[in-house]
Amino acid sequence: MSDAPSSALPASIDETIELLAGEDYLAGRSLGTVVFLALRMKRPLFLEGDAGVGKTEIAKVLSKALGRPLIRLQCYEGLDVSSAVYEWNYPAQMLEIRLSEASGVTDRGRMEADIFSERYLIRRPVLQALSMEGGKAPVFLIDELDRTDEAFEAFLLEVLSDYQVTIPEIGTVRAAEPPIVIITTNRTREVHDALKRRCLYHWVDYPDATQELEIIRRKVPGCNEALSRQVVSYVQKLRTLDLFKNPGVAETIDWATALTELDRLALDPETISDTLGTLLKYQDDISRIQGTDGKRVLDEIKAELLAAG
Structure with a gap:
């Protein structure tokens, strides 16, 4: 991949899938289609799915592949406008006021115009995403929207309607070109239908065994083929056990990497x-797999792989 990829948008679904694959993101036809349409229609893309299935990675990959800056708004409970949009540099403003008073400036209108200017404006992710730099609209990732409250969700709906925000002291900032917006949610709560209607929607599921094996081949090239197949088969089985937290694709990659670093050629108890x-992140899940469930899964995948030749 070139160090300075073209910012031209893909002209077809196939080109979109190839664009993602060029950055080692393997997308199925349905995902490739909705990404293509979101880019062409300039609509936000709303990605829903379990944690660890690669939703956030889509925004990162598009940023790299299209040569556009990535602006990330990491959502959390209590997120407000000052953290998400903008705030004023109050310490610098106070210092400027004291310096002005010390130098004998008494014109309050002039002083106010000075301190409420771009010089003292701190741009947070939303404002950054609307302020195109370098001639390229950025990829704007709104990550884990379900962690915020409904008040912020309503504010975001307003922003995405017109791609603008109003700063009382300065005026309205409007995007010259809409950013490429990717919204992700782990579905810990339902997002309001009004916001979803502004977006194109896609449920991102775990990859099937064939896709996940190809991901391991690309991401962990030092992992031998036999071990890669065992790792993928084992993880695929674990996801059927109703664990507290199923391992995501990132955990599969980490596990394959760890086993490769340990020079393992095959799985054993x-x-x-x-x-x-490296694979599971909750002790209850680890204890369960260290017991009889883990051995049973290992026996099953070895029998299946042996039968498959």
Whole structure:
């Protein structure tokens, strides 16, 4: 991949899939279609799915592939306008006021115009995303929107309607070109229909075994083929066990990397027990897999792989 990729948008679904694949993101036809349409129609893309399925990665990959800056708004409970949009540099403003008073400036209108200017404006992610720099509209990632409250969701709906925000002291800032907006949610709560209607929607699921094996081949090239197949088969089985937190694609990659670093050529009960912390993140899940469930899964995948040749 070139260090300075073209910012031209893909002209077809196939080109979109190839664009993502060029950055080692393997997208199925349905995902490739909705990404293509979001880019062409200039509509936000609303991605929903379990944690760890690669929703956030889509925004990162588009940023790299299209050569556009990535602006990320990480959502959390209590997120407000000052953290998400803009705020004033109050310490610098106070210092400027004292310096002006010390130098004998008494014109309050002039003083106010000076301190409420671009010089003292701190741009947060929303304002950054609307302020195109370098001639390219950025990729604007609104990550884990379901963590915020409904008040911020309503504000965001207003922003996405016209791609503008109003700063009382300065005026309205409007995007010269709408950013490429990617919204993700882990579905810890339902997002209001009004916002979803502004977007194109896609449910991002875990990859199937064939896709996940290809991901391992690309991301962990040092992992031998036999071990890669065992790792993918094992993880695919774990996702059927109703664990507290199923391992995501990132955890599969981490596990394959860890096993490669340990020079393992195949899975065995001891190796699985020793390395589960790279794959599972909750002790109850680890304890369960270190017990009879883990051995049963290993026996099943070895029998299946042996039968498949």
